[in-house]
Amino acid sequence: MSEVNSKQLREMMRFLERRLGGLDEYQKTCCEVTMAQCHAVVEIGRKESIALIELAELLKLDNSTMSRTVNNLVNKDLVKRVTNQKDRRYVTISLTEKGQNVYESIEKDMDSYYEKVFKDIPENKRIQLIESLQNLIEALDINKR
Template sequence: MSNLNQTQLLRESLRTLVRKLGVLDRGEASCCGITLSQSYSIVEIGRAGIISVNLLTEILGVDKSTVSRSVDKLVNNGILVRDTDPEDRRSVTLRLSDKGQAVFEEVEKRSTAYFAEVVADIPDDKRKQIIESLQYLVQALKGSRCC
């Protein structure tokens, strides 16, 4: 297969994958009355425990104003708690409230259940190869120059 054909096949495969995962993500978010972008924030904060706004912005790969708008809504809805970092009064940290923890756990539970079904549909002898290949792809994407 030529490099051009490989490039096109990779591009189309990733486009399909992104669409499929986007539908999944919207479904997970809608279960809990939150938007997709709010879901991403909740998951990252839930996994970190406590996280700075700056680090959340970096992880999500969006601008600070986008994160701030999303965070403001989540704070107003009682899902997040915003604190001033005691070690650096200029830094703001975020953590989940009890309500936010419940939302995080529900999103994670649904995601885990979905991917357990996906893994079950992959032949046993291909699972390790697929996961390893995805890890290589993620590393390649981290190093790529885009947009």
């Protein structure tokens, strides 16, 4: 029985990844940023200011990949680097005004999208779904490769 369930989980996860991957195309047309850049903008916007290393850890990316992503966002005038006056080696990243507008647009659009999705889930299953997703995330964290 375990094998059947794990195979079902795998198939459902593949299906879910493809479905969520469809949001990538929407994000590109919406904000003209890649999905990696979109994730970075959202995390920076939620923190207001964040160190590059912390952002890389949060997004599960290596520092060089994160640095390239941030460089592209700087070039698009979506983020800025702020050097600590006491320790010039310490740099934080924050959104520019344009970046803040993109962040707010992403948040509004995604909140609206997931609100519609949530409404299509039977009300008596919503708590169960959230709990199941939390359990799945914990299991994925325990078994990360």
